Amino acid sequence: xxxxxxxxxxxxxxxxxxxxxxxxxxxxxxxxxxxxxxxxxxxxxxxxxxxxxxxxxxxxxxxxxxxxxxxxxxxxxxxxxxxxxxxxxxxxxxxxxxxxxxxxxxxxxxxxxxxxxxxxxxxxxxxxxxxxxxxxxxxxxxxxxxxxxxxxxxxxxx
Amino acid sequence: xxxxxxxxxxxxxxxxxxxxxxxxxxxxxxxxxxxxxxxxxxxxxxxxxxxxxxxxxxxxxxxxxxxxxxxxxxxxxxxxxxxxxxxxxxxxxxxxxxxxxxxxxxxxxxxxxxxxxxxxxxxxxxxxxxxxxxxxxxxxxxxxxxxxxxxxxxxxxx
DNA sequence: GTCTTTGCAAACCCTTTGCATGCAC
DNA sequence: GTGCATGCAAAGGGTTTGCAAAGAC
Numbered sequence: 198x199x200x201x202x203x204x205x206x207x208x209x210x211x212x213x214x215x216x217x218x219x220x221x222x223x224x225x226x227x228x229x230x231x232x233x234x235x236x237x238x239x240x241x242x243x244x245x246x247x248x249x250x251x252x253x254x255x256x257x258x259x260x261x262x263x264x265x266x267x268x269x270x271x272x273x274x275x276x277x278x279x280x281x282x283x284x285x286x287x288x289x290x291x292x293x294x295x296x297x298x299x300x301x302x303x304x305x306x307x308x309x310x311x312x313x314x315x316x317x318x319x320x321x322x323x324x325x326x327x328x329x330x331x332x333x334x335x336x337x338x339x340x341x342x343x344x345x346x347x348x349x350x351x352x353x354x355x
Numbered sequence: 356x357x358x359x360x361x362x363x364x365x366x367x368x369x370x371x372x373x374x375x376x377x378x379x380x381x382x383x384x385x386x387x388x389x390x391x392x393x394x395x396x397x398x399x400x401x402x403x404x405x406x407x408x409x410x411x412x413x414x415x416x417x418x419x420x421x422x423x424x425x426x427x428x429x430x431x432x433x434x435x436x437x438x439x440x441x442x443x444x445x446x447x448x449x450x451x452x453x454x455x456x457x458x459x460x461x462x463x464x465x466x467x468x469x470x471x472x473x474x475x476x477x478x479x480x481x482x483x484x485x486x487x488x489x490x491x492x493x494x495x496x497x498x499x500x501x502x503x504x505x506x507x508x509x510x511x512x513x
Numbered sequence: 514g515t516c517t518t519t520g521c522a523a524a525c526c527c528t529t530t531g532c533a534t535g536c537a538c
Numbered sequence: 539g540t541g542c543a544t545g546c547a548a549a550g551g552g553t554t555t556g557c558a559a560a561g562a563c
Binding site: 281333335340344346 | 439461463464470472474476483484487488489490491492493494495496497498499500501502503504507
């Protein structure tokens, strides 16, 4: 598992994943509601097995293949992002609700904590890229591996 | 395959991957020399099968497992980067010599072209992150999916 | 000579797929 | 009722591993 500093998103009802799924024309099934619920409640980045584990707490007969299919559908609809977080913890992927077009993760290679910075600088990145290169970004994924403030502090004190 | 705009790196002898491998204490074997050579000559991002194909042109008995082991060793030594390029073209990974600490790819989701921007703005990114968040970046990987200038032009003309 | 690396094949893990059944619309 | 979604099991693709032989230092 990956420890995480992500703040749970306080969505308005209109924003809730379930209605956004309906908006795309996808059928709303029990399984999808459960997976959406798991993602929505998650305060961390989940790999597929973890999504399954949490989904099964609600409905034990949910199948791994369904989780994959749902996650892929949501990914294609642009509602969820698939990350690999600098391959911390193996080859699998991690999933989270896409908070915006841009997706920035600072992964501490020492303790595994994942931080998601916010602010003007980050929000301007897309526009800057477009201005400088002519490339029109639709999705940005930035993963930075390094040392978080806490681990860097500890290292200095040794 | 992924089309690519990357300019081949003109390394000085001291920079050559082979000597950098030696510097890490790894044994220099025929297989590693060949893989290093392939990576060094590459003007594009290579997936494992492509590294193998090119390596076998030089020595046909090189084995896929050796390529994986070599690539992983180089990755751990920090000499090579593993990318997934927004999962264009499937689940596999792509490899390239790490040109610097920071690694930025603009992947066109329409035509698959990969562009690597350069310039002051990008080089400052790491310092900015450190200043704003206290996180000390060691490796940055940014992958941006979107539409390249050429495809955007074509789209408008439809 | 010692310890690492290779080739080979088999195992492994993550993910996808085919099919009959079940369910949303 | 029609067509998409699910559970299940089996296959698929990418990657890793155990072992004996070969090679680097």
